Amino acid sequence: MNDHIIEVKHLSKSFGDKKVLDDISFYIKKGEFITFLGPSGCGKTTLLRMIAGFLQPDEGTILMDGQDIAPLPPHRRELNTVFQRYALFPHLDVYENIAFGLKLKGIPEKEIDQRVRRVLKLVAMSDYEDRDIDTLSGGQQQRIAIARAIVNQPKILLLDEPLAALDLKMRKDMQIELKEMHRKLGITFIYVTHDQEEALTLSDTIVVMNEGKIQQIGTPVDIYNEPVNCFVADFIGESNILKGRMLRDRRVAFIKHEFDCVDEGFGEDVPVDVVVRPEDIYFTKDPEKCQFKAKVNSCIFKGVHYEMWVDTDTGYELMIQDYDPYPVGSEVWLYIDPDDIQVMKKERTCNVFEGIVKSPEAITIFGEDFPLACEFEPGTHVRVEVPFRGIDLMDNLDDGILEGEVHFILYKGDHYHLTVKTTSGDFVWVDTNDIWDKGDLVGVTVKAETVTVTKADL
Amino acid sequence: MRLFRRSAWALPYSIFLMIFVVAPMIIVALYAFGFREGHFTLQHFVKFCQTPEDYRTFVYSIEIAIITTVFCLLIGYPAAWIMANSKLHRSKVTVLLFILPMWINMLIRTLATVALFDFVHAPLGESALIFGMVYNFLPFMIYPIYNVLLKMDPSYSEAAQDLGASPWKVFWKVTVPLSFPGIMSGILMVFMPTISTFAVAELLTMNKIKLFGTTIQENINSGMWNYGAALAMIMLLIIGITMLFSKENDETEKGGLL
Numbered sequence: 001m002n003d004h005i006i007e008v009k010h011l012s013k014s015f016g017d018k019k020v021l022d023d024i025s026f027y028i029k030k031g032e033f034i035t036f037l038g039p040s041g042c043g044k045t046t047l048l049r050m051i052a053g054f055l056q057p058d059e060g061t062i063l064m065d066g067q068d069i070a071p072l073p074p075h076r077r078e079l080n081t082v083f084q085r086y087a088l089f090p091h092l093d094v095y096e097n098i099a100f101g102l103k104l105k106g107i108p109e110k111e112i113d114q115r116v117r118r119v120l121k122l123v124a125m126s127d128y129e130d131r132d133i134d135t136l137s138g139g140q141q142q143r144i145a146i147a148r149a150i151v152n153q154p155k156i157l158l159l160d161e162p163l164a165a166l167d168l169k170m171r172k173d174m175q176i177e178l179k180e181m182h183r184k185l186g187i188t189f190i191y192v193t194h195d196q197e198e199a200l201t202l203s204d205t206i207v208v209m210n211e212g213k214i215q216q217i218g219t220p221v222d223i224y225n226e227p228v229n230c231f232v233a234d235f236i237g238e239s240n241i242l243k244g245r246m247l248r249d250r251r252v253a254f255i256k257h258e259f260d261c262v263d264e265g266f267g268e269d270v271p272v273d274v275v276v277r278p279e280d281i282y283f284t285k286d287p288e289k290c291q292f293k294a295k296v297n298s299c300i301f302k303g304v305h306y307e308m309w310v311d312t313d314t315g316y317e318l319m320i321q322d323y324d325p326y327p328v329g330s331e332v333w334l335y336i337d338p339d340d341i342q343v344m345k346k347e348r349t350c351n352v353f354e355g356i357v358k359s360p361e362a363i364t365i366f367g368e369d370f371p372l373a374c375e376f377e378p379g380t381h382v383r384v385e386v387p388f389r390g391i392d393l394m395d396n397l398d399d400g401i402l403e404g405e406v407h408f409i410l411y412k413g414d415h416y417h418l419t420v421k422t423t424s425g426d427f428v429w430v431d432t433n434d435i436w437d438k439g440d441l442v443g444v445t446v447k448a449e450t451v452t453v454t455k456a457d458l
Numbered sequence: 459m460r461l462f463r464r465s466a467w468a469l470p471y472s473i474f475l476m477i478f479v480v481a482p483m484i485i486v487a488l489y490a491f492g493f494r495e496g497h498f499t500l501q502h503f504v505k506f507c508q509t510p511e512d513y514r515t516f517v518y519s520i521e522i523a524i525i526t527t528v529f530c531l532l533i534g535y536p537a538a539w540i541m542a543n544s545k546l547h548r549s550k551v552t553v554l555l556f557i558l559p560m561w562i563n564m565l566i567r568t569l570a571t572v573a574l575f576d577f578v579h580a581p582l583g584e585s586a587l588i589f590g591m592v593y594n595f596l597p598f599m600i601y602p603i604y605n606v607l608l609k610m611d612p613s614y615s616e617a618a619q620d621l622g623a624s625p626w627k628v629f630w631k632v633t634v635p636l637s638f639p640g641i642m643s644g645i646l647m648v649f650m651p652t653i654s655t656f657a658v659a660e661l662l663t664m665n666k667i668k669l670f671g672t673t674i675q676e677n678i679n680s681g682m683w684n685y686g687a688a689l690a691m692i693m694l695l696i697i698g699i700t701m702l703f704s705k706e707n708d709e710t711e712k713g714g715l716l
Contacts, residue, residue: 087613089618100623
């Protein structure tokens with residue numbers, strides 16, 4: 001018997017054509033504070049609702065204490081939920097709201113009374129028993145919602161963005177209280193949020209999700225210091241994400257300089273992505289230590305630290321955070337510790353499309369005809385490789401062969417790496433120096449001279 | 459300076475209300491209390507209490523109104539619930555079918571009911587009357603309840619399930635109490651007009667059963683204007699009391715249709 005209270009195996013769920021969860025597997029340890037973190041639409045709430053029982057998975061199983069809970073309706077699952085907008089019953093007062101679950105279980109009046117009072121004390125809301133729900137502030141409703149859930153002594157408490165509706169100050173206070181409550185109660189908390197700072201503060205374990213897939217599972221420190229891909233690095237905290245080349249073990253090149261690092265096993269001369277956190281780039285006066293020089297471009301006071309953008313002598317832009325400001329225009333000497341360089345395998349080095357030769361001058365990709373010449377017979381299935389720089393984006397949708405929407409943007413020091421989602425739902429990756437905004441509609445064309453066409457092995 | 463303040467726009471409506479609602483009611487009151495004859499009197503109200511036939515009709519009308527309302531609620535609530543539940547139906551056609559009769563003239567519907575009873579050789583009488591009334595007023599019960607149920611945040615019922623309530627318990631402990639404003643609206647919309655119907659009763663009972671509306675009509679038709687007006691005042695009083703009763707509920711909770 002292991003200590004996994006929840007085990008999720010190959011879970012998938014679609015709404016219509018849209019795959020919201022795609023083959024998700026993970027486990028949750030007893031007593032853990034685990035957070036599902038991701039942007040809106042990443043599937044985190046769907047996952048929570050499936051654990052609560054409000055949605056049935058299309059495929060896969062959820063085990064609770066080793067038992068498949070698929071056949072159990074929500075009211076028979078030993079867990080309780082704190083809803084995003086609290087969902088406190090407006091026709092009942094505070095006491096009746098909290099006692100709702102206990103009354104259903106047929107617990108004697110006297111015990112209900114004791115437990116309601118105890119839990120009200122725990123959420124610091126004693127003396128509020130007789131108040132109507134609509135006389136309470138957002139923060140107070142939040143506390144009652146938590147009280148209503150934990151009074152039932154569930155094995156697991158599910159929290160669906162419970163702090164999203166509160167103002168910043170209140171949110172900070174509630175974070176501390178939630179953490180404290182978790183410690184006192186000793187039950188498993190499953191928390192859903194899109195706020196990375198909240199996730200880092202509260203969790204024992206974070207599950208970073210995007211597009212229905214788990215990107216990374218780990219402790220807050222792991223996830224912050226060792227993001228596994230550009231998405232995680234960009235989503236959690238500030239970061240400089242740069243194109244690099246792993247020269248050999250413990251030696252990496254980026255921003256046209258070479259650095260020592262601690263990563264091994266990538267092979268020799270392999271393209272990689274490199275993440276350096278802005279607080280991990282240090283200023284120095286010592287010519288021995290200096291690894292590269294740069295010119296300060298802007299400097300903004302951010303409260304605790306200064307945020308500076310510098311242009312390196314090799315033409316890259318980096319963000320640096322430091323307690324001391326450096327004047328704009330001054331030349332600075334910089335270095336990065338080997339420990340602070342996080343090297344990540346590149347998810348892809350170019351676009352690879354499947355196409356069918358239509359005529360000697362055209363190949364059909366994603367249902368559209370591209371004017372690409374090749375020597376294969378019409379009807380041949382081909383593999384079309386287009387480098388990131390080989391794709392042009394147009395303002396005017398009619399100028400493009402495909403239409404798409406800018407889906408995700410990464411700044412890589414001297415250019416932008418864009419993910420464009422086409423109207424057919426396929427993805428195209430583009431390197432460009434032009435500035436686009438997320439959600440921009442673009443026309444997509446391919447520069448014929450950059451394309452490599454090979455016969456697809458079927 | 460603005461030529462018209464916003465309140466000026468209300469003027470045509472105020473005039474309309476004065477001429478067609480307030481003025482007739484004042485005239486009715488003048489007749490009822492005998493001001494037409496030049497002196498204040500309660501004799502017409504006293505006459506009502508001394509005419510057993512009339513006050514029995516009055517009580518009977520209220521009974522019929524209550525029975526109609528109860529039947530409308532019993533049939534209307536489940537109908538509204540099914541319509542508002544997207545799992546059970548996906549098109550608006552069901553809603554339309556229930557609301558459709560509201561657009562047809564009540565007399566035509568009632569005549570159709572008479573024809574229907576004729577067709578199946580069912581006797582006209584009290585049960586036909588109740589059938590006809592329920593059929594006529596059912597949409598007025600369904601619509602406000604449907605409205606409230608449709609707007610109800612589904613997270614309330616999810617929260618109840620989450621706290622251990624079976625679907626049945628969710629319905630009784632959360633859905634019904636939260637739809638109470640809609641129920642009140644529905645009761646009002648059915649109860650008030652049923653007290654004063656007369657045409658439906660006449661047609662569906664072959665004039666065998668008399669409702670209070672008919673009593674008023676007969677008196678006025680036979681020239682007893684003062685007495686008829688007094689009876690109308692009594693009916694208005696009952697409607698007014700019902701309104702007040704539901705007002706108290708509406709202040710604390712969100713109203714349905716009214």
